[in-house]
Amino acid sequence: MAQPNDPNQTKAQAPAEESAEAQDLSLDQLDSMILSEAPDFANDLKNVAFIPSDGSIDLDVPDPGENYVPDNPWKDTIGIRKVLVTILPFLPKLWEFQYRTRNKIYLFRTRLKTALIEAGPRLLQASKNSATATKAYSKERVTAFKSLNRPMKAVAAALIVAAGLTFAFIYRSMTRGVLPPEKEFLTASLEEWAVHAYKYDPDSEMDSFYDSPRTIQNIMxxxxxxxxxxxxxxxxxxxxxxxxxxxxxxxxxxIVEVKDRESEIRDLFQRTIEEMSYAELESTEGKQQLTEKLRQSLNINLTKGKIRRVFFKEVVIKP
Structure with missing residues (x-):
């Protein structure tokens, strides 16, 4: 059994006593010791960002760079992977492609989330700064206006009114125009003046003016x-x-003029018919040609109107 004055025992008990004293130091004492002996280190500790404990930062997943690619597990492989790479040599490049794509998606999502989180406070701060600057500018302008004498105030008010009217004039010119639109001197269509406009099909819903039974037929x-x-x-x-x-x-x-000049018209018809031959009058085309010649000759000689049609009532041709 060792004696109390054994030097080996004294040396063994000394570290244990020092460690016990170190354990009895409080955190405040430790901070004061660090501050007194290493003030630079203490300042560095204060500048360390606080890490939230709500799980918003994933400490297990590092933040890789955009071009960072770890060691490809499909390179220098053995076993089944080596066989697959031999059969499908594009697997290493495919793995790198998917890793880069996933990395870019992760970075984009992280940056977007950060931007959305910071957008609200930044927008609010920008609005506050703008409101403060506007308020200060307005106050400064009002103070400057109050410091003017009466003639200068009248000039300033006139300039403000003129600026407002100029802005209104420019806005109306760009939107609706200042001068009324020009109107045509001649009306191309009565539709714009009518109360109602009706559409019709000219092929099936239109009657001839001269052939309509609702009009007087000028026939003799x-x-x-x-x-x-x-x-x-x-x-x-x-x-x-x-x-x-x-x-x-x-x-x-x-028709009245033809009645009055009937003998003259009959003679004109006879002279025109005499110029036709038997072969011409025997055909349908010849008869149509004769009626057209009679109509033209008759209209040349009439003075109070025109003949629209000449057609046969009876035709007898002797060879």
Whole structure:
């Protein structure tokens, strides 16, 4: 058994007593000791950012750089991975691509979250600063206006009113215009003046003005006339034609004039028919050509109106 005055025992008990004394030091005493012996280190400790304990920072997941790529597990592999890389040599590049993509998505999400969190306070602070600056500027302008004499105040008020009117004039010019729109001297359509506008189909919903049963038909009949016509190889030496016509005028005045000059009109018709041959009058096209010639000759000689149509009432042709 060792004696109390054993030097080995004294040396063994000394560290234990020092450690016990160190454990009895409080945190305040430790801070004071650090502050007195190493003030620079104490200041560095105060500048360390506080780490929140709400789990908003994931200490297990490091914040990698955008171009950081860890060691590729598909390179220098053995076993089943080596076989897969031999069969599919693009697997290492595919792994790096997915890692970079996931890293970019993680960084984008983190930055977006930080920006959204900081956007509110920044916007609020910017609004407060703007309101404060506006208030100070307005107060300064009001003070400057009050310091002016009466003539200068009148000039300043006139300038303010003129600036407001100028702004209103520019705004109205850019939106609705100042001068009224120019109106055309001639009206292209009566639709803009009508109370109601109606649409119709001209092919199925329109009646001819002259052929409508609701209008007066200006029609008269010329008595039958017998005329010698020119012979043709298919006729005899003296072919003849007996014809009776209907005349349709565009106005009653034209029919009245034809009635008054009936003998003259009959002679005009006979002279025109004599120029036609038997072969021409025998065909349908020849008969239509004759009625058109009669209409044109008649309209040239009339003075109070025009004839719209000349058509046959009866036709007899002798070869």
């Amino acid at each position: 009949s010329l008595p039958k006339m017998v005329v010698n016509i020119r012979p043709s190889p298919s006729s005899g030496p003296n072919p003849m034609a007996a014809m009776e016509f209907f005349l349709e005028g565009l106005s009653p005045e034209a």
